[in-house]
Amino acid sequence: MSSTPPALTREDVAHLAYLTRLQLTDTELDTYVGQLSVILDSVATVSRVAGPDIAPTTHAVPLTNVFREDVIVPGLEHNAAMAGAPAVQDGRFRVPQILGEE
Amino acid sequence: MSSSTDLTRMTAAGLATAIAAGDTTAVEVTKAHLDRIAAVDGDVHAFLHVSADRALAQAASIDKSRADGNPARSPLSGVPLALKDILVQEGVPTTAGSKILEGWLPPYDATVTKRLLDAEIVILGKTNLDEFAMGSSTENSAYGPTRNPWDLSKIPGGSGGGSAAALAAFEAPLAIGTDTGGSIRQPASVTGTVGAKPTYGGVSRYGVIALASSLDQVGPCARTVMDTALLHEVIAGHDPRESTSIPQPVPQVVAAVKRGQSEDLSGIRIGVVKQLGGKGYQSGVLESFDSAVASLTALGAEIVEVDCPHFEYALAAYYLILPSECSSNLARFDAMRYGLRVGDSSAASAEEVMMLTRGQGLGAEVKRRIILGAYALSAGYYDAYYGSAQKVRTLIRQDFEKAYSTADVLISPASPVTAFAIGEKVDDPMAMYLNDLATIPGSLAGIPAMSLPSGLASDTGLPVGLQIMGPTLGEEAMYRVAATFEADYVSRHGGIVADFAPELELVK
Amino acid sequence: MSHVMEMFDLMDYDKAIEMFDPVMGLEVHVELGTATKMFCGCPTVFGGEPNTHVCPVCLALPGAMPAVNRLAVEYAIKIGLALNCKIAPWCRFARKNYFYPDMPKNFQTSQYDEPIAFDGYLDVDVDGETVRVEIERAHMEEDTGKSLHVGGATGRIHGADYSLLDYNRAGVPLVEIVTKPIFGTKASAPAVARAYVAALRDLLRALGVSDVRMDQGSLRCDVNLSLTPAGSPVLGTRTETKNVNSLRSVERAARYEVSRQGAILAAGGTIKQETRHFEEASGTTRPGRSKETAEDYRYFPEPDLVPIAPDPAWVEELRATLPELPWVRRDRLQADWGLTDLEMRDLVAAEAVELVAATVAAGASPAEARSWWSAYLGQKANVAGVSLEELPITPTQVAQVAALVSSGDLNAKLARQVIDGVLAGEGEPADVVKSHGLAVVSDDSALQKAVDDALAAQPDVAERIRSGKVQAVGAVVGAVMKATKGQADAGRVRELVFQTLGVDPA
Numbered sequence A: 001m002s003s004t005p006p007a008l009t010r011e012d013v014a015h016l017a018y019l020t021r022l023q024l025t026d027t028e029l030d031t032y033v034g035q036l037s038v039i040l041d042s043v044a045t046v047s048r049v050a051g052p053d054i055a056p057t058t059h060a061v062p063l064t065n066v067f068r069e070d071v072i073v074p075g076l077e078h079n080a081a082m083a084g085a086p087a088v089q090d091g092r093f094r095v096p097q098i099l100g101e102e
Numbered sequence B: 001m002s003s004s005t006d007l008t009r010m011t012a013a014g015l016a017t018a019i020a021a022g023d024t025t026a027v028e029v030t031k032a033h034l035d036r037i038a039a040v041d042g043d044v045h046a047f048l049h050v051s052a053d054r055a056l057a058q059a060a061s062i063d064k065s066r067a068d069g070n071p072a073r074s075p076l077s078g079v080p081l082a083l084k085d086i087l088v089q090e091g092v093p094t095t096a097g098s099k100i101l102e103g104w105l106p107p108y109d110a111t112v113t114k115r116l117l118d119a120e121i122v123i124l125g126k127t128n129l130d131e132f133a134m135g136s137s138t139e140n141s142a143y144g145p146t147r148n149p150w151d152l153s154k155i156p157g158g159s160g161g162g163s164a165a166a167l168a169a170f171e172a173p174l175a176i177g178t179d180t181g182g183s184i185r186q187p188a189s190v191t192g193t194v195g196a197k198p199t200y201g202g203v204s205r206y207g208v209i210a211l212a213s214s215l216d217q218v219g220p221c222a223r224t225v226m227d228t229a230l231l232h233e234v235i236a237g238h239d240p241r242e243s244t245s246i247p248q249p250v251p252q253v254v255a256a257v258k259r260g261q262s263e264d265l266s267g268i269r270i271g272v273v274k275q276l277g278g279k280g281y282q283s284g285v286l287e288s289f290d291s292a293v294a295s296l297t298a299l300g301a302e303i304v305e306v307d308c309p310h311f312e313y314a315l316a317a318y319y320l321i322l323p324s325e326c327s328s329n330l331a332r333f334d335a336m337r338y339g340l341r342v343g344d345s346s347a348a349s350a351e352e353v354m355m356l357t358r359g360q361g362l363g364a365e366v367k368r369r370i371i372l373g374a375y376a377l378s379a380g381y382y383d384a385y386y387g388s389a390q391k392v393r394t395l396i397r398q399d400f401e402k403a404y405s406t407a408d409v410l411i412s413p414a415s416p417v418t419a420f421a422i423g424e425k426v427d428d429p430m431a432m433y434l435n436d437l438a439t440i441p442g443s444l445a446g447i448p449a450m451s452l453p454s455g456l457a458s459d460t461g462l463p464v465g466l467q468i469m470g471p472t473l474g475e476e477a478m479y480r481v482a483a484t485f486e487a488d489y490v491s492r493h494g495g496i497v498a499d500f501a502p503e504l505e506l507v508k
Numbered sequence C: 001m002s003h004v005m006e007m008f009d010l011m012d013y014d015k016a017i018e019m020f021d022p023v024m025g026l027e028v029h030v031e032l033g034t035a036t037k038m039f040c041g042c043p044t045v046f047g048g049e050p051n052t053h054v055c056p057v058c059l060a061l062p063g064a065m066p067a068v069n070r071l072a073v074e075y076a077i078k079i080g081l082a083l084n085c086k087i088a089p090w091c092r093f094a095r096k097n098y099f100y101p102d103m104p105k106n107f108q109t110s111q112y113d114e115p116i117a118f119d120g121y122l123d124v125d126v127d128g129e130t131v132r133v134e135i136e137r138a139h140m141e142e143d144t145g146k147s148l149h150v151g152g153a154t155g156r157i158h159g160a161d162y163s164l165l166d167y168n169r170a171g172v173p174l175v176e177i178v179t180k181p182i183f184g185t186k187a188s189a190p191a192v193a194r195a196y197v198a199a200l201r202d203l204l205r206a207l208g209v210s211d212v213r214m215d216q217g218s219l220r221c222d223v224n225l226s227l228t229p230a231g232s233p234v235l236g237t238r239t240e241t242k243n244v245n246s247l248r249s250v251e252r253a254a255r256y257e258v259s260r261q262g263a264i265l266a267a268g269g270t271i272k273q274e275t276r277h278f279e280e281a282s283g284t285t286r287p288g289r290s291k292e293t294a295e296d297y298r299y300f301p302e303p304d305l306v307p308i309a310p311d312p313a314w315v316e317e318l319r320a321t322l323p324e325l326p327w328v329r330r331d332r333l334q335a336d337w338g339l340t341d342l343e344m345r346d347l348v349a350a351e352a353v354e355l356v357a358a359t360v361a362a363g364a365s366p367a368e369a370r371s372w373w374s375a376y377l378g379q380k381a382n383v384a385g386v387s388l389e390e391l392p393i394t395p396t397q398v399a400q401v402a403a404l405v406s407s408g409d410l411n412a413k414l415a416r417q418v419i420d421g422v423l424a425g426e427g428e429p430a431d432v433v434k435s436h437g438l439a440v441v442s443d444d445s446a447l448q449k450a451v452d453d454a455l456a457a458q459p460d461v462a463e464r465i466r467s468g469k470v471q472a473v474g475a476v477v478g479a480v481m482k483a484t485k486g487q488a489d490a491g492r493v494r495e496l497v498f499q500t501l502g503v504d505p506a
């Protein structure tokens, strides 16, 4: 677990850019490969001190069981909900064709 | 009748008193600040949007309410405020400093926005910031950098450079900031103003555009410790809309400030963190810090050195946790429901439009961190990166707990350097990241921490910030020490640091 | 692409089963019947105007934050308890990161390695055999919005010119129930799959945590199936068939995959690990769009939510509120109705238990209710290729027909005609009776006429009856029934014949 992962390749960055839906120019890709490798080298130091016996901390003030009751609260007026949309049709958000799963 | 200039030079507390006493009105005060903005913001560029009409209408309704005999709704009633453009305000453009949100009008108010309006605080407009609060100089704003009122060729810090500059330029006596790794404290430090990051969960994040959910915290900014405390009490408190909101009473920070102003520090143990100083810190900064330590000693505090060995891993942990969380938080900016849409056509697919929009609508630093975060979370690397970083948080918390067993509060410089030149570090991410060296440990531990001016650096003549860190929910001790230190500074220099800022060229 | 026809022969099912053992995994998503969504206070009701049940949270507006619905958590715990699961003493939500336009945050708030319930089982009855289906986990998550695909060559998603999104369903609470691999079911694998989903549906309905409407998507099943060479321990490559939205489809989908995969493997081919879609019309499955890159969901604990740590007292409180569970209820009904194990098993197999119970509740006798559903309506369902509950007739309507029979207004033949009318959509039983004039002719004067005519037509028979050959009456009754198109009450006709001839049958 404290094994430092291999250096970042251009392909890695391209794949990550696809996963995060970022269209990158070739120049951007090249810059990021360099910069991210430098950053990764320095951040990789965390695995040096993170022993298996140490519990992770997710929040400064630990809380549990924070719930809301199952009571309807007024949401947004339809027009307010759609107001910011790039395109609207028939009361729905109009978006470019969706490929993939049905 | 006081002139506009006088009104913009007054403290928030002073303005509230004057309005309550009828010596001036909310409208006059608002006008004075809107005039000041018109006169100097062309140079400073602290604001992305100025809500002049809205602010004047709000001020007028406050004055009317007083005229109708209704009591003031808060100790800051009628006082103007600059709102960081990462908190939503219904019907007011909110961009988070990003092109991808240009022109978006939120259909709802953040909890903090609501509390400000309920407290009759007049919201002047939205202030500039690094895109989605990612940066330490405000140079990452898609709408151009904010300039430091102390020297317009210098950065005002970041991400909350707009809010800090608005205070330093006397465009507003109060401002709201958000602090994920130092975005309140570092700008306060380099602009000679005051900014506090409350305990994580102390102020609602609902309606605050998320950067890193487990680190983000909203906080009060002003030019004096008392104004900061007054604003702190207005915005703090439990919010059922936020699951990580602390269900506990608001710390009595105003009372703590009053006490600090009237008493010395005898009996108080102040820890100097060994790891937050020396290498990487500008000499003028260390000099100012040492003199601050001397004053605190003179004020009766007992100074102890504390050792926090794991702080050296803080920056690394931070730059894994933040990108990981932001890579997920920023996924919603996809051109489907709101904001920018690039490349829409019957030939294009939703996926292509998402990629084009995000590729063109997000800035270099934002994309860099999204990719870094996606990598840190990806299958196989999670344990080594995100998982390990969460463990480092534990080690850092343990360092703090140990330190607070021997000290009531901890201190350090808030920023390793004074304001640097615009453009100096834009192409070197690592160098930029180092600006938050002193503030990040507190962010990872979620403790309350603030920056207040310790003076001017002898080498650059620019403001230096003193960071005071309290234990979890220990805001009162933190504010008390800050108040005593500030009172002592004023008594020796005849004013607060902000008063010594050079006059800005006024556009007539 | 998914609309391209795949070319291969199917293997005969029995042959495939001889050569291979099916291994199944079933994933069921159930929409909870809470009033509000999982993380916001928007209503979950069906059929609102598009985007009218939305708020900053479920539209993922900048700055909005989730807050967990307590009742949804209680429902999830109840489901876990009813499925004999362990309830996690501490668990969290996690973010499942992937981009899809009907998912506003572009991550699904779900549970990853810390489900709220795990390690349970559900016993299901398949032709008299009890099969124990082991439950891997039941976890909480949220539903997506609905997309409408407009234009395009086929009107199907790939040809769509653009899509329209409605987020009313986005954020509706879901519980996903995942079985462990189901081994050793051999030929009955499809029946086991169907019986499991049916049992689960009945259980969820009894718990009152969902309306379990498969037709409306509030209960959805994904069927994972692979084949291994008979007797071999090595697992084969599985396919996941999605959106199987009726009990019958679950069975058909499993059966089809056995034949499809069997054919490919027997021909020396390999199975592609893929998502497939079930086609109701053809009863076949077809591949979904294969992803060019393997998904990496980058799960991590949801930082905007805090852990859930149900304390034992709370769990016990919930356990105490569990209603009579279906299998217990079944034993009780069997006793109430006085059925043998075999008779009860047939009702269960026919998925008729709840229908019979409802019919009895509506006033019919258990015998009548059972005979209608398992006999006449059972045939109708088979012919129509639908399940009993999909027949367009309600238990109340069946009870009304039964009442007309016991009151003597209808005889068995007429009653079947009334049922046919209701199934044909001609309205309530009373309407059908009226419109077809279907009523037993009990008016004596009309009957008397028919009897006199029949006797006049058959004097020899009349003579034989007079002379004491009472059984000859059948011929006369038959003639009368014929004359009255079966609407006469045969018993009454018989009486009138004897009266008319002055004969005492005793």
Ligand SMILES: [Mg+2]
Pocket (backbone or CB within 6 Å): C110, C141, C176
């Ligand atoms: Mg799922």
Ligand SMILES: [Zn+2]
Pocket (backbone or CB within 6 Å): A075, C037, C040, C041, C042, C053, C054, C055, C056, C057, C058, C059, C171
């Ligand atoms: Zn909602």
